Each structure stands twice: as structure tokens, then as C-alpha cells.
Amino acid sequence: MLLEDISQAVGNTPLVGLPRLSPPGYRIYLKLEGENPTGSVKDRVAKYLIEEAERHGQLQPGQRILEPTSGNTGIGLAALCRVKGYPLTCVMPENTSEERRQLLTMFGADLVYSPASEGSNGSVRLARELAAADPEVYMPFQYGNPANALAHYETTAPEIIADLPDVAAFVAGLGTGGTVTGAGKRLKRWNPEIKIFAAEPEYGDLVYGLRNLDEGYVPEVLDLDVLDSRIKVNSLKALTMTRRLADEEGIFAGVSTGASLVVAVRVCARLPEGSSVVALSPDGGWKYLSTGAYAPGDVEEIAQRISGTLWA
Amino acid sequence: MPTVRIPTVLRKHTGGEGQVSAEGTTVGEVFDALVTAHPDLEEQLFEDGRLRGFVNVFVEDEDIRFIDGLDSPVGADDEISIMPAVAGGMA
Incomplete structure (x- = not known):
């Protein structure tokens, strides 16, 4: 693969099966977005x-x-x-x-x-x-810019369809909502039967940082209509699955990946036996080593200790 | 009895309690019992009888928007979580 500069190296990431973590009768595949040039989706x-x-x-x-x-x-x-x-x-x-x-x-x-x-x-x-x-600056504003979802509509989802045309469900985390919205719309255009699930991390208090609920915020990019459900995942479950992913499948991912995999495993029961589910891994674990998420020790104790910084 | 998890931002209305039990077989019934016990929560959660837009409610981790809203069924041992809507943590 010969490319002229780094901007051409974005996308075309591997879709990797997880035979050991998939429930019996189902196949979960993980789209490894950590393989992008700077290491994330x-x-x-x-x-x-x-x-x-x-x-x-x-x-x-x-x-x-x-x-x-x-x-x-x-x-x-x-x-x-x-x-x-x-x-x-x-x-x-x-x-x-x-x-x-x-x-x-x-x-x-x-x-x-x-x-x-x-x-x-x-x-x-x-x-x-x-x-x-400052009128001199340009703010793309990922939370409200349709280009965010468009990136997934035009690149992420077509790659999944090309690799796994019979995909039955897609799971991704909710941050700006760009991934589920853009990829979800394209996947449903390909096959309206494909189910789209969002994994909502249960953040620590520092991420919420709210004095009252009126300070809450729903990103303009997120289109809830494309979702079949949104499922919340706490830090302990996400971290436990992230560590299992390394231990059993040899994949070192960030904790958001664990959250999406928890949802992927959960929704298999709602799909016909033999279905394939794609979960999106937004990044590898490298940038989170200093949080202690991967340190040896009791996972419950670690999840408790780092819940304030894990998602920050 | 179902339990309701209260986010930190709302605990000033429950006397600091992060988890409150309330009777009911739907989310709406449980919330009626909840705001009867903690009246200050009503205007935090509801606007004109509907849940506020920045409030996400989950029954056993599933967003009630995708079940049946306030009519979503709640089992005796179920956990209802109230979570504020925020911009994503790692975006």
C-alpha cells in the first residue's frame, strides 16, 4: 500500500472476528479503528x-x-x-x-x-x-457538524458492508453520536433490517460536571431515530470486557471498546441464531495506560479507583 | 421494590441519597412515587408532564425511549437509572 501522505492512510481498517468472546451461535466482529494513522476512529x-x-x-x-x-x-x-x-x-x-x-x-x-x-x-x-x-478562527465543531456523521456514512459503513454483507447488527459508543448516526444510516440503507445499537458509557462525575440538568447537552449530530436501542454500560463492565479482550482475543483496546462489546454480547439474544454483529473499537489502549486501567490487580478495585479519570 | 439511581447533580433533592426505592410497575408509576417522596425532583425531571430532554432514563441499562417511554414495564427487582445527557467523554 503506497500512499503520498498521512491523510491518505485514514480508514480501510481491519474487521476482526472474536470467536472466544462471541456467544455460542453468533459471530461478533470488531472494527479496529485504532489502526488509523493517529490511532483512533x-x-x-x-x-x-x-x-x-x-x-x-x-x-x-x-x-x-x-x-x-x-x-x-x-x-x-x-x-x-x-x-x-x-x-x-x-x-x-x-x-x-x-x-x-x-x-x-x-x-x-x-x-x-x-x-x-x-x-x-x-x-x-x-x-x-x-x-x-475571534473571527479569524474556524471551528469545525464535531458535535454539530454533519461532516462528522458523513465520514462514517461514506467510509466506515461501506467498509463494513464490503467485508461482511450479511451483518445483522452494528454497535458503537456514543460520544458525539457521529458514528452511530452516519454508519447507522448507511447500513440501514443497505439493509433496513440491520439493527443499530448505541453503547452509552456511564461516565464518572467529572465528565458530567453539571450543576443542574438544564446544563445537559445533546449533540446536534446525534439522530436518535436511527437507533434501535441505547444501552448503558458502567465502568466495571466496560473495563472487565476490555481486559478480557486482551486476555482472550489478543486485542489491546481502549475502554470504550469494552463498553460496545458488552452491548454486542447482550443484543445477540435478540437476533436470529447465526447472526453476525459488528462492534466498533474506537481506539487502542495505549493512550490510557497512565490511567491504571490495565494495571495488574482486582478489576473491581481498579474500576472504582479510576472511575473519575477513565472516561475524562 | 424497584430502585432508582439518582445522579450526583440531583442528590440535593433526595437528601443526598444516591439510590431510592419506590413502588410501581411502570417507570411512570415509580417516578410518581419518587416525586411524592421527594417533591423537589418533579420540576427537575418533568416539564408539562413529560420527561425533560436532557434526562436519560434506563431500566436495567436500556433507554426507555426505545422501550415504551414512561409506560415501560419495571420488575420488582429492576434498577432504574436517571442520567444527565452530556457531550461524550472521549470525543
């Missing part, structure tokens, strides 16, 4: 956010990009901004992991921190304020 989104803005004349050569992100989107944007010549500012909660800060800094991004106590909504708020105050 967000490379697809970053590429679409930038290239759609270029196509529509919203982004001028050398213009600064500003985006609220707690990690993966920022890292994907930072690498692409480097080769495409855009300076980048990432607005992120101050309690995000050291690995993410180092990666962003190495890719030349400028970091602005929002208070940890305001959670991920705080970085959305601060980024909107900064963008409104």
Missing part, C-alpha cells in the same frame, strides 16, 4: 471536518482551527493540520490524560484548558466563547 472525522470545510470555502489556507475535544479528534486534527498547514487550538478539560497532552503538543497544537469541574460540556462552552470572540 477520529482520524476519519478529522479528515472530513477539514476537507469538507475546504470544499465549501469555509477554511482558508493557513487559517487557525479551534475545536473542543477531550482527545482523539484533537489528535487526528493535529496530525492533519500539520501536513495541511493549519495552526490548531484544542480546548480540553484540564484533567485529560498526559498521553493526550503530549501527543497534541508534539503535533504542534496549542492547548487551552477548561475547568475539570465543568466536564466535557465545559470545553464545548469555552470553545464556543473563544470562537465567537
Whole structure:
């Protein structure tokens, strides 16, 4: 595979069977988005956010990009901004992991921190304020930009259909909602019988960071109509499955992957025997080593100890 | 009796309790009992008799929007979770 630069290396990720974790009579496959150039599914989104803005004349050569992100989107944007010549500012909660800060800094991004106590909504708020105050910057805004879902509609889902045309269900985590919305719409266009499930992580208090429910936020990108159900997964279940994935299937993934796999296993019982289910693994575990999620020891005790930083 | 898990942001209305038991065979019935016991929760959870948009409710981890809303059945040992809607944690 010969490519001219890193932006061409996005996508075309492996779809790997999990024979040991699949319930008897069902086949679960995991789409390994950690195989993207900067190690996450967000490379697809970053590429679409930038290239759609270029196509529509919203982004001028050398213009600064500003985006609220707690990690993966920022890292994907930072690498692409480097080769495409855009300076980048990432607005992120101050309690995000050291690995993410180092990666962003190495890719030349400028970091602005929002208070940890305001959670991920705080970085959305601060980024909107900064963008409104500076007409020179372009904010792609992954939470509200249709290019986010379009990336999955045009790339993620067609890859799954090509590899596994008889897929019966698709599971992905809910962050911005771009993956389930974009991939879900394309999969249902291919076969309206395909079920779409969202795994909703039960975050720690630091992610919620709310003083009242009115401060809650539903990303504009998320279209609930495409979902057949949304299933909540707590940190312990997600972490336990993530560790089993390494132990039994030899795959080292981030904890969101475990959450989606918990849902994939759960929904098999709702499908005809012999069905194939695709779960999306948004990233590998590398960036979360410092959280202690993979440390030896009792998984219950670890889940308890790190619940404040696990999803931050 | 079903239990209802209260998110941190709402615990000031339950005297600090993170888990409250309430009688009922549907989510709506359980919530009626819940707001009778903790009246301040009513306007936090409901607007014109409907659940507020930033409130996600799960029965045994399943979002009630995809079951039967407030009419979703609840078993005697089921856990109902109230969770605030937020922007994703790792986006």
C-alpha cells in the first residue's frame, strides 16, 4: 500500500472476528479503528471536518482551527493540520490524560484548558466563547457538524458492508453520536433490517460536571431515530470486557471498546441464531495506560479507583 | 421494590441519597412515587408532564425511549437509572 501522505492512510481498517468472546451461535466482529494513522476512529472525522470545510470555502489556507475535544479528534486534527498547514487550538478539560497532552503538543497544537469541574460540556462552552470572540478562527465543531456523521456514512459503513454483507447488527459508543448516526444510516440503507445499537458509557462525575440538568447537552449530530436501542454500560463492565479482550482475543483496546462489546454480547439474544454483529473499537489502549486501567490487580478495585479519570 | 439511581447533580433533592426505592410497575408509576417522596425532583425531571430532554432514563441499562417511554414495564427487582445527557467523554 503506497500512499503520498498521512491523510491518505485514514480508514480501510481491519474487521476482526472474536470467536472466544462471541456467544455460542453468533459471530461478533470488531472494527479496529485504532489502526488509523493517529490511532483512533477520529482520524476519519478529522479528515472530513477539514476537507469538507475546504470544499465549501469555509477554511482558508493557513487559517487557525479551534475545536473542543477531550482527545482523539484533537489528535487526528493535529496530525492533519500539520501536513495541511493549519495552526490548531484544542480546548480540553484540564484533567485529560498526559498521553493526550503530549501527543497534541508534539503535533504542534496549542492547548487551552477548561475547568475539570465543568466536564466535557465545559470545553464545548469555552470553545464556543473563544470562537465567537475571534473571527479569524474556524471551528469545525464535531458535535454539530454533519461532516462528522458523513465520514462514517461514506467510509466506515461501506467498509463494513464490503467485508461482511450479511451483518445483522452494528454497535458503537456514543460520544458525539457521529458514528452511530452516519454508519447507522448507511447500513440501514443497505439493509433496513440491520439493527443499530448505541453503547452509552456511564461516565464518572467529572465528565458530567453539571450543576443542574438544564446544563445537559445533546449533540446536534446525534439522530436518535436511527437507533434501535441505547444501552448503558458502567465502568466495571466496560473495563472487565476490555481486559478480557486482551486476555482472550489478543486485542489491546481502549475502554470504550469494552463498553460496545458488552452491548454486542447482550443484543445477540435478540437476533436470529447465526447472526453476525459488528462492534466498533474506537481506539487502542495505549493512550490510557497512565490511567491504571490495565494495571495488574482486582478489576473491581481498579474500576472504582479510576472511575473519575477513565472516561475524562 | 424497584430502585432508582439518582445522579450526583440531583442528590440535593433526595437528601443526598444516591439510590431510592419506590413502588410501581411502570417507570411512570415509580417516578410518581419518587416525586411524592421527594417533591423537589418533579420540576427537575418533568416539564408539562413529560420527561425533560436532557434526562436519560434506563431500566436495567436500556433507554426507555426505545422501550415504551414512561409506560415501560419495571420488575420488582429492576434498577432504574436517571442520567444527565452530556457531550461524550472521549470525543
